[in-house]
Amino acid sequence: MILQVKNVSKQFGGLQALNDVSFELSEGRILGLIGPNGAGKTTLFNTINGVFAPTQGQIVFRGEDVTGQPAYNMARRGLARAHQVVRPLSDLTVHENVMVGACFGREGLGLRQAARRAEEALSRVGLIERAEQPAGSLNVAQKKRLEMARALAAQPYLILLDEVLAGLNPSEITAMMATIRAIREQGATIFMIEHVMQAIMSISDHIIVLDYGSLIASGPPQEVANNQKVIEAYLGDPRLTERLMAE
């Protein structure tokens, strides 16, 4: 098991954002995480990569208890992340942004090697032509790819992708899906949040579903799609029902 989440809860004041969540993820797989808006998906990522500690419960990464470890330690242990709300280092070039990932990620490369690694990562996400541009000047779709490249450059064991397909057009989605599959081929494990149902259903080996902070379903894509609780959860969220209908 590369990741074990054991009875994790997270409270924000009176709000129970995560409620006794437990699941496991084995190496080399793609795990999908779905759930209505505000279900606690991003919060779950935040507790896993150490942005904040869970209120209760335990996170085990590659056999070690990492509960409460700060985010920078998680990065060095081989956990990388692409944010839902993109966070480019705007004044740096696209290339330098990705170098940060390579320099301070799992391998902690020196500058020269990091520069080369960054170029590879940028080629893979199709951003190499923009390498010398300031990151702030990219559009949203490009910034999503930048997030992805930064995570890739760190050579992580596990990569957390938070809605990397959101806001992309169909052909961009196809390209990004191919990239994700390629990353898996190279041995990284992937844990991804996605609202684009068709995409996540086709790419994931396994899917878990959060609703109001609780895990309500877990299983292969087909099974989850037909799960009564999941359908109810989504029916409670008009926006997502629409999206499901559309596909």
Next chain:
Amino acid sequence: MSFWRSAGFWINVLLVAIGGAVVLLIHQDTLRETVFTILMFVILASSLNIIMGLTGYVNFGHIVFFGLGGYFGFFLLSQLGWPLYLCMIAGGALSVVIALVVGAAVLRLRGAYFALATIGINEAARAFVANFAPFGGATGLYVNFSAYNAYGGSSKALWWIFTLLWIVTIITVVVCYLVKHSRFGLGLIAIREDEDAAMVMGVKTPWAKTAAFALSAFFPALVGTLYFFKNGNVEPEDAFRFQLSLEILVMVMLGGKGYVLGPIIGALAYERLRGVLLVSPLFKNLHLALSGAILLLIVLFMPGGLVGWVRDRLPRLRRWLE
């Protein structure tokens, strides 16, 4: 690292190296005094740039390191008779230790809260030293004239002090360049751009910020020791001038924060500007108001300072202006 092949590196280094060398050749007292002030500003502004320009933490109390480090160096020199270079290094070491302790606490604060805390630190340091008997309390410390004899009399000593300051300036500029172009520097810039994102990418932010703060604290202490030795005395009002602290910050902004060349140009430009305005009867008493106004204008219209402004307009010059 191939910094010696970089045009930007040599421009920075040669600018200060040649500037000081010319003064040593011409060997004229008034010129030496003017350039002494400029080099002092260059060191203070360049070191401030490490924490402010690279890391993005605005420090209004940078002068504290000049004051405390300088006080300690001058104390060892005037009271215990230590040799000058040892006093400088000891002053620098104390400054670094203080920055490590203070930094670990204050650097948890972000943005305006950090900036406010740095104002408090300067006032606290001044009050402490003014009441600290070994440092002579409010009257400060004096050096016995015989101390200058070790350097061949006071006139020779002044030239010697200038030479040391010149060397310290070159070292400071080289260090600033190397830091900016290192892995450590990349981490600092990542913190400046988005501290939370930097953390997620693996930058050990508490360590990196504290290290940057400590490094920025070292050089002012060397200047402080030299400056007080040149004056022959030190007192709290002279060591912890909040106004000077603010002016250093203006120099960094004026030249361009985050660029190695920025504080050098900023120090030079500000010193010249101040010289012109100080003799004008209209501006003589509006000194502080003036630095405030310059700061406001830069923040509003030229956030990249002079260097940033030129780089934006003449992209071809970028590799020369780093």
